[in-house]
Amino acid sequence: MHETCIIIGASHAAAQLAPSLRQEGWPGPIMVIGDESCLPYHRPPLSKAYLSGEKTAHDLLIRGADVYTRYGIEFRLGERVESIDRSRKTITLRGGEELAYGKLAICTGTRVQTVTLPGSTLAGVHYLRNIEDIDRIKADVRPEGRAVIVGGGYIGLETAAVLNKLGMHVTVLEMAPRVLARVTAQQVSEFFQRVHGEEGVDIRTSIAVSGFEGDSRVERVVCADGTHFPVDLVIIGVGVTPNVELATAAELATDNGILVDAFARTSDPDIVAVGDCTMHPSPFYGYIRLESVPNATEQAKSAAATLCGKEKPYAALPWFWSDQYDIKLQIAGLNQGYDQVVVRGDRSVGRSFSAFYIKMGKLVAADCVNRPQEFMVSKKLISEGIELTPEQLADESIALKALLDGARSDVST
Amino acid sequence: MPVINYLQFNGKTFEVDVPVGSSVMQGAVDNMIEGIAAECGGACSCATCEVYVDEAWMPVVGEACDIEKDMLAASSAWRTNSRLSCQIEVTPDMNGLVVTIPAA
Numbered sequence: 001m002h003e004t005c006i007i008i009g010a011s012h013a014a015a016q017l018a019p020s021l022r023q024e025g026w027p028g029p030i031m032v033i034g035d036e037s038c039l040p041y042h043r044p045p046l047s048k049a050y051l052s053g054e055k056t057a058h059d060l061l062i063r064g065a066d067v068y069t070r071y072g073i074e075f076r077l078g079e080r081v082e083s084i085d086r087s088r089k090t091i092t093l094r095g096g097e098e099l100a101y102g103k104l105a106i107c108t109g110t111r112v113q114t115v116t117l118p119g120s121t122l123a124g125v126h127y128l129r130n131i132e133d134i135d136r137i138k139a140d141v142r143p144e145g146r147a148v149i150v151g152g153g154y155i156g157l158e159t160a161a162v163l164n165k166l167g168m169h170v171t172v173l174e175m176a177p178r179v180l181a182r183v184t185a186q187q188v189s190e191f192f193q194r195v196h197g198e199e200g201v202d203i204r205t206s207i208a209v210s211g212f213e214g215d216s217r218v219e220r221v222v223c224a225d226g227t228h229f230p231v232d233l234v235i236i237g238v239g240v241t242p243n244v245e246l247a248t249a250a251e252l253a254t255d256n257g258i259l260v261d262a263f264a265r266t267s268d269p270d271i272v273a274v275g276d277c278t279m280h281p282s283p284f285y286g287y288i289r290l291e292s293v294p295n296a297t298e299q300a301k302s303a304a305a306t307l308c309g310k311e312k313p314y315a316a317l318p319w320f321w322s323d324q325y326d327i328k329l330q331i332a333g334l335n336q337g338y339d340q341v342v343v344r345g346d347r348s349v350g351r352s353f354s355a356f357y358i359k360m361g362k363l364v365a366a367d368c369v370n371r372p373q374e375f376m377v378s379k380k381l382i383s384e385g386i387e388l389t390p391e392q393l394a395d396e397s398i399a400l401k402a403l404l405d406g407a408r409s410d411v412s413t
Numbered sequence: 414m415p416v417i418n419y420l421q422f423n424g425k426t427f428e429v430d431v432p433v434g435s436s437v438m439q440g441a442v443d444n445m446i447e448g449i450a451a452e453c454g455g456a457c458s459c460a461t462c463e464v465y466v467d468e469a470w471m472p473v474v475g476e477a478c479d480i481e482k483d484m485l486a487a488s489s490a491w492r493t494n495s496r497l498s499c500q501i502e503v504t505p506d507m508n509g510l511v512v513t514i515p516a517a
Contacts, residue, residue, distance in 0.1 A: 023445050042454045062454070067443045294452040294459070321458040328480060330458060372480060376460060376487030401487070 002028025003102020005307060006091060008081050008246065010034025012043065012296040013107035013275030015062040020304035022071040028102065033076045033093070036130060039065060044293060046134050047158040048323050052165060053138070057131060084250040086268055103307045106247055106258060106266070106273040107300075110240035110291060115150075119212030125234040128155055137235060143167030145232040148221045150209050152179030154322045155237035157192060160201045161324040163233075171202040171229055173221070178205055183331070185341045188355050188367050192324070195351065199325055240291060242277045255279055257289040262313040264303035272303040283315050284364075284383070285334050292320050317383045327351055330375035333365035333382045342390040344374070344400075354378070356393045363388055374400050384408075415508040419446050419464075422516035431503050437512060438462040438499035448514035455499035460484045462498045463491075467511035474501055474510070490515040 005026055007014045014032050021030055034040075041060040049055040068075065080094040090098045112127040114120070126137050141147075147163045149156045152174030160170045172179070178189035193203050208224040212234060221229040244254045253259040253267040257279030264272040264280070275296035279289045295318060302314035320331040338357035345353030347369075354374045357365040362385055366378035377400045381388065386407040392398060414430040417440050421427075431440030441449040441462075450461035457480055466474050477485060477496055485495050498512065 019445055044454065044456060063443055071445075293454060297450075297452060319459075321453060321456065323456070328458065372458075372460075372483040373487040376484065 004029040004031055004100065005103045005105065006099060006101040007032045007105040007107055008091070009105075009107030009109055009275075009277075010036065010040050010075065010077065011107065011109055011275075012040065012062065012293050013109070013300050014105075015040035016297045016300035017105055017107065017274055017304055018068065018073045019063070019071050020301050021307055022073070024304045024308040024310065026304075026308055030071075030073045031076060031099070032073060033079050033081055033091075035078065035080045036132075037078045038131065039063075039068070039075065039077070041131060042293075043129075044321075046131065047128060047155050048162065050131070051134050051137065051159065051162045060131070081246060084246055084271075086250050086252075086271070089270065102270070104271045105303060105307070106252075106271065106277065107275050107296075108243035108246060109276040109296075110242050112236075113239045113241050115209075115236060115238065117209060117211045119214065119218065120236070122212055122214050123217035124214070124232065125212055125218050125236065127236050128159065129240070137233070140233040141166055141168060142232070144169070146230060147171070147233045147235065148173060148229050148231045149235045149237065150221075151237035151239070152176070152203065152205070153182065153237060153239065154180070154320075156235070157196065158322060158324055159235055159237065160196060160203075161199070164199055164201050165325075168233070169202075170200075171204065172196070173207050173209055173223070173229075174203065174205045175208050176205065179203060183335075184367055185335070185338075185355055185357070187341055187343055187347060188369075191347045191353070191369065194348075195325065195327065240276070242289060244277060247273065247277075259287075262302070262315060263306045263311055264299055264314065265306060272306055274299045274303045280314070282318070284317060285336065288318070288334065290318050292318060294319055317379055319379060326370075328370055328372065330368045330372065331365065332368070332375055332378040333357070333363075335365035335367075338364055340390060342393045344394050344396060345371070358388070358390065358393075361387050363393070377401050377404055380404055381407075415503055415505060415510070417503065417507065418509070418511045419444075420511065420513040421446070421448055422514065433503055433505055435503050436499050437464065437501040437503060437510070438497075440503070441498065441514075446514070448517065449498060451499060453499075457481055457484060457497060457500055460488055460497060463488055463495055463515055464498045464501075464512040465492055465515065466494045466496050466501075467513070468494060470507075470510050470512075473504075473506055 040062045147168045149172045210224045211222045213220040242257045247258045258273040298316045305312035322329045335357035340358040342356045347353040352370040355367040368375035417431045419427040452461045453459040
């Protein structure tokens with residue numbers, strides 16, 4: 001009788017972990033438990049093509065149901081896991097049902113940070129995380145309507161771009177002095193503020209929302225400085241927090257995420273954790289928690305190997321992307337602790353440039369706007385630790401690829 | 414349903430039914446064919462789904478758009494018949510399409 005592997009969570013990490021587990025040779029049952037009512041689906045399009053209506057819910061599925069059936073992967077959807085009993089190796093669902101596991105994978109991801117401002121529970125005020133959130137938002141969208149987006153991060157800006165295209169009057173309210181403050185440099189924030197302005201979105205920075213007013217639904221957004229915005233639709237996008245509660249209650253080590261090693265192992269030998277909920281080691285950046293699809297997918301492959309007694313360490317370079325209007329922003333690496341930013345190209349005009357982050361003479365991160373080639377080359381420049389000067393990076397007469405080829409040939413001679 | 418043939422560099426081949434409207438990438442992902450990682454899930458943002466389209470099929474599959482071309486140009490495995498498989502939508506006339514997955 002083979003042991004069961006139970007996977008808690010049914011999003012990106014689980015969608016990769018379950019089939020990879022089968023591929024690595026797991027012989028027993030695989031059960032994926034998720035609290036949403038649908039099979040794993042792609043989240044990035046929620047604030048892009050799904051919100052705009054270009055894709056349907058069916059288009060979003062990461063794999064079709066028949067694929068899971070073929071690999072003998074069972075799903076329990078619309079279920080919540082209430083607790084993990086590590087000594088008995090069981091989990092308990094809401095409703096009391098107990099399930100035994102041989103191995104367990106925690107892929108619980110993150111949940112939105114909510115605000116406790118007055119009026120934040122009025123109809124018409126939305127968060128954005130699940131497909132159901134977007135369905136509710138779509139019901140409130142109408143051309144010429146007024147939308148206020150609280151939060152100028154990726155989600156806020158992507159949503160602003162889509163709602164603007166759908167004909168709404170959009171205002172973004174950001175508490176920091178600039179948008180994308182958490183993730184990019186001033187130069188890149190200014191670029192996005194310019195572009196959104198060109199497209200007709202009103203971005204306000206250094207402004208704090210103090211509440212929402214209305215009768216049966218939201219009609220006004222009120223700010224701490226007394227400004228009011230009449231509104232038909234509000235979307236709050238102020239960040240997410242990792243779902244570590246099950247792990248903490250089970251006395252697994254957590255610290256802004258479930259602590260795992262490079263093989264996705266938690267402090268329990270029979271339990272792995274994967275994705276947004278994990279705090280894991282990176283050969284480039286120390287311990288990090290990433291909110292990124294490529295991280296969930298690649299870490300899942302490592303975890304699958306671990307669960308089958310093999311070792312495939314996870315050491316990928318973090319990367320992210322964001323689509324807004326006709327702009328593809330691709331980000332390689334994490335820029336934490338950078339000491340210099342070098343811009344390549346003209347960011348004050350047009351929509352194509354790259355911003356490079358240098359730390360102690362080496363490239364640590366790159367934000368590439370409509371420059372896919374430079375993004376791809378940057379990933380290699382960063383992961384190979386190539387030393388570069390700001391002049392080289394800024395000089396558009398030298399192809400970035402040449403810097404990579406040049407450095408590699410130096411090493412080999 | 415069109416049959417797509419995936420050839421791995423080690424010589425292994427996979428004949429797969431892929432629904433019209435799906436992508437060549439999705440057909441590989443759904444059948445756990447190694448070598449197509451599809452890290453970004455089809456958003457033309459990662460170039461980990463590159464395939465070489467069999468020469469005879471190039472006219473049917475067509476050319477890449479500008480963004481795809483830029484992504485491909487940075488690939489170290491690039492060939493003139495490279496395409497990002499997430500951008501190849503499966504149509505009825507692709508029945509029998511042959512694609513090769515670049516060596517790792």
